Amino acid sequence: MRTIVYIDGYNFYFGVLKNTAYKWLDIVSLVKHICHVQNPQMDIVAVKFFTAPVITRVATKGDKALQSQDSYHRALLNSHPEIIEIINGYYLLEKGCPPRYKKPIDKQDRVEVWRLEEKQTDVNIALQLYRDAVFKNCDHAVLVSSDSDLVPALDFLKQDFPDYPIGLILPRRESNKTERPPNSNLSNLANWTRSYILNNELERFQLAVKVATKKKPAIKPDYW
Numbered sequence: 001m002r003t004i005v006y007i008d009g010y011n012f013y014f015g016v017l018k019n020t021a022y023k024w025l026d027i028v029s030l031v032k033h034i035c036h037v038q039n040p041q042m043d044i045v046a047v048k049f050f051t052a053p054v055i056t057r058v059a060t061k062g063d064k065a066l067q068s069q070d071s072y073h074r075a076l077l078n079s080h081p082e083i084i085e086i087i088n089g090y091y092l093l094e095k096g097c098p099p100r101y102k103k104p105i106d107k108q109d110r111v112e113v114w115r116l117e118e119k120q121t122d123v124n125i126a127l128q129l130y131r132d133a134v135f136k137n138c139d140h141a142v143l144v145s146s147d148s149d150l151v152p153a154l155d156f157l158k159q160d161f162p163d164y165p166i167g168l169i170l171p172r173r174e175s176n177k178t179e180r181p182p183n184s185n186l187s188n189l190a191n192w193t194r195s196y197i198l199n200n201e202l203e204r205f206q207l208a209v210k211v212a213t214k215k216k217p218a219i220k221p222d223y224w
Helices: 009-017 027-038 063-079 121-134 148-160 199-204
Strands: 002-008 043-051 084-088 090-096 113-119 140-144 166-169 192-194
Touching (some): 002 027, 002 121, 009 043, 027 043, 027 166, 027 192, 027 199, 043 063, 063 084, 121 140, 121 148, 148 166
Parallel strands (some): 043 084, 140 166
């Protein structure tokens, strides 16, 4: 069964990897493992990883954060050149003026803040999901995300292609599954759901510390 996996990188990072020692994750091998446990007949023909370049002026590590992200992406691309595709959106940093937090809300009492938003990722995932179904690029789709904004995409797929199976991997660690409740709206539209990722899976599927590329090697950042 030809399968394409769609990974919401931002959602995965904050649900699974933030504040862990597993950031140098071989996410392709991880999702292939999970899919084969679910159904050994799955043939992973593509992994589409959706992300956005770091804005260095707001990153804790500044320029180093962008360099680390670039190293990670190069490591993935060179470890799995036959199936992985990295699809970039972008971050928008702009001034916002939301109401100050108090009850009842006073819409006239506003404060200026920096607002950082990831743009295009949701629509990129939705369009890729639907387009691959329309052009029969695979027989089975697996979404790795818990973002409710993707509910309409799955809903349209189920309406227009009722026999097209959809799997769901929720980016939650086993140890914090109570802190991030499962997204039932997404699960209700999936044929199967993997509700969390095991800690020993994150430990098992790590990239080599140094990954050879056509130019300089991709090396795991020292602070990861």
